[in-house]
Amino acid sequence: ARLDDASFYWQIDLSISLKQALAKTETITYHQQLGSISQKAIRLERLADQLALLMTELITPEQQDQLISAAKHCKLDLGLKVVDEFPETQGIIGGHYCRHLEFPEPICQAIAEHYLPTSSNSPLPETTLGKLLALIDRLDHVTGFFAIDKKPTGSKDPFAIRGAALGIIN
Numbered sequence: 001a002r003l004d005d006a007s008f009y010w011q012i013d014l015s016i017s018l019k020q021a022l023a024k025t026e027t028i029t030y031h032q033q034l035g036s037i038s039q040k041a042i043r044l045e046r047l048a049d050q051l052a053l054l055m056t057e058l059i060t061p062e063q064q065d066q067l068i069s070a071a072k073h074c075k076l077d078l079g080l081k082v083v084d085e086f087p088e089t090q091g092i093i094g095g096h097y098c099r100h101l102e103f104p105e106p107i108c109q110a111i112a113e114h115y116l117p118t119s120s121n122s123p124l125p126e127t128t129l130g131k132l133l134a135l136i137d138r139l140d141h142v143t144g145f146f147a148i149d150k151k152p153t154g155s156k157d158p159f160a161i162r163g164a165a166l167g168i169i170n
Helices: 002-014 018-027 035-055 061-073 079-087 092-100 103-114 129-145 163-170
Strands: 029-031
Touching: 002 079, 002 092, 018 035, 018 129, 029 035, 035 129, 061 103, 061 129, 079 092, 092 103, 103 129, 129 163
Parallel strands: none
Antiparallel strands: none
16 A cells, blocks of 8 residues: 555656756745755755865766756755655655656766765765765755754754764764
């Protein structure tokens, strides 16, 4: 039954355009003080652009463009029905959705990998773009919450800032 549900929602998701999928993220709140998922994606795109400028000796111009595109689109799956019903598929579904839209494979892979690592013993992103996108996402997360004074305390970390910081270190 769950597989039938997933298939049903996936077919709904495939029927919407990229523009519609991105528009849905404008209505999803990331955090009241940090804006919507769409606004987070805009920050990630800007960070990717800045990082790409610093990495000209390590990644090709094509990879720089792919990193920026992956950052722009990495959160679009949060507006899709499959991820709404099966939150554990975020990232993975984004990669598949972008494949369906015929994005270049390195972008799809980076989107699928950018949530890694999810725990201390989960795998790390394998691709350079996946690693860079994961790093950008976590840097935005940690700095954003520190900027609004939502630091973890000795016993509380409701925004998973420690996990994001460990992901940066890994």
